[in-house]
Amino acid sequence: MPASVPCQGHVPTPQTNDLLSFEEGGFADWEIEPDPAKAAKMFKDNILNLHATGKPLSLAMDLGDSAEDRERAILYFYKKAHVEWASTLTCTLKGDPAIGDGVTRHFFATIMSKLQHGFDVSFGPGGTLLFEGEKDHLIPSTSHFLLESDFFVVAGRMIGHSFLHDGPCLGGLSLAILHVLFNGSPEEATVDIKDCADLDICETIKLLDGTAELLSEEKHTINDLAMSWDLPRVTSENRRWLLDKLLLHAVLGRTSRQVKQLRRGLKETLIWPLVTERKDTIPILFPRMSDAQCTPQMVLDKINWPTQDEEEDSDVSLEDTCRITGFLRTFVENASPNILGKFVQFWVGWNVLPKQLDVEVVDSSFPKSSTCFHLLKLPGHYKEYSVFEREVHAAILSVDTGFGMV
Structure with a gap:
């Protein structure tokens, strides 16, 4: 158990009664709002308001703990059962003076980053990677340990909880997985060969594609896989059928229990009525990786650049301000999507772009950010x-080890 164990509010789970109250209270405007993003926001605001008077949740991490212990604190928080995930949330970073919404944003950014890229907790070789495969073709891991430990219930809670608070989402899941997750029939799912995360299995299935005669060794490899999944041996007549069946089982059959756990976790966060009644909100909850990435132009369009009037009372000259803001523009224009996302996280607390990004050139030693106010403070002393x-790269790296505010 980590040195700092987060406390949580535990109450009976009045989900059914709450949802009845939700409907009886007339909060159904989200169902008819034509814009899915606005509909989702309306739904989430109503759910959070409905639970605003409940016992609050508290999530704490101690920056003096090891990285593994901090991860354990997060997992401990989300492993708890019978929690009202729509209750008010208070986040605390012990060992850091930062307070406010910026800390909450930092927590959700950390949580979703770990969910997207894997936890480092040593439960087994290679850490804890819950979703495997190519971007936009990710599927749940087939790890027996993760399944038996209900890690995908935990993942569902994390995804739904972050979504409730307008936080980062899990991007890049396979469309076939999403189809089944939201109650679609596996037989009606469109499964792509790229959805097969196991490279050995993928290469075996690919042997069935085409019309060239199979070699004896290739038939042996295919038959071994088919028989292990209770499917018939390959013949010239069943070749295409067998390819489809093997691919379906590799992607959906082997992950069916993981998907059920993920669905259960999402339902516990009370967002299920939204994503089932408004299917057009599903891409908001589970975006494509390309849609989820920040682009330089997206960031530049949000920046509120310093003006001459704002700099009249500043300790930094107009010349220095122009030079530093020029450096900032160059940095943003040339940053990779990964670095740009981390830069936005340093700036505002997570990699979700707000309506406006403020920047100020100040008399200081290093770049700083006031995430609660979306304010980036850049020193004016840089000449090159x-x-x-x-130094901006160094500041960005602080996000992985601390809050990055001081």
């Missing part, structure tokens, strides 16, 4: 872009 770039 290379030095500016190096």
Whole structure:
């Protein structure tokens, strides 16, 4: 158990009564709102307001703990059963003076990053990676340990909880997995060969594609896989049929229990009525990786650049302000999507772009951010872009080890 164990509010789970009250209270505007993003926001606001008077949840991490213990604290928080996930949330970072909404954003950014890229907790070789495969073709891991430990229930709670608070979402899941997750029939799912995360199995299934005669060794490999899944041996007549059946089982058959757990976790966060009644909100909850990434133009369009009037009372000259803001523009324009996402996280607390990003050139030693106010503070002493770039990169790296605010 980690040195700092987060406390949580535990109450009976009045989900059925709450949802009845939700409907009787007339909060159905989200069902008829034409814009799915606005509909989702309306639904989430109503759910959170409905639970605003409940016992609050508290999530705490101690920055003096090891990275593994901090991860255990997160997992401990989401492993708890019978929790009202729509209750008010208070997040605390012990060992860091940061407070406010920026801390909450930092927590959700950390949680969803770990869910997307894997936890480092040593439960087994290679850490804990819950979703495997190519971008936009991710499927749940077939790890027996993760399944038996209800890690996918935990994942569902994390995804739904972050969504409730307008936080980062899990991007890149296979469309076939999403189809089944939201009660679609496996037989009606469109399964792509890229959805097969196991490379050995994928290569075996690919042997069935085409019309060229199979070699004896290739038939042996295919038959071994088919018989292990209670499917018939390959013949010239059943070749295409067998390819489809093997692919369906590799992607959906082997992950059916994981998907059920994921669905259960999502339902516990009370967002299920939204995503089942408004299917057009599902891409908001589970975006494509390409849609979820920040682009330089997206960031530049949000920046509120310093003006001459704002700099009249500043300790930094207009010349220095223009030079540093020019450096900032160059950095944003040339940053990779990964670095840009981390930069936005340093700036506002997570990699979800707000309506506006403020920037100020100040008399200080290093880049800082006030995430609650979406304010980036850049020192005005840099004369060379290379030095500016190096220190901004150093600031971005602080997000992985601490809050990155001080």
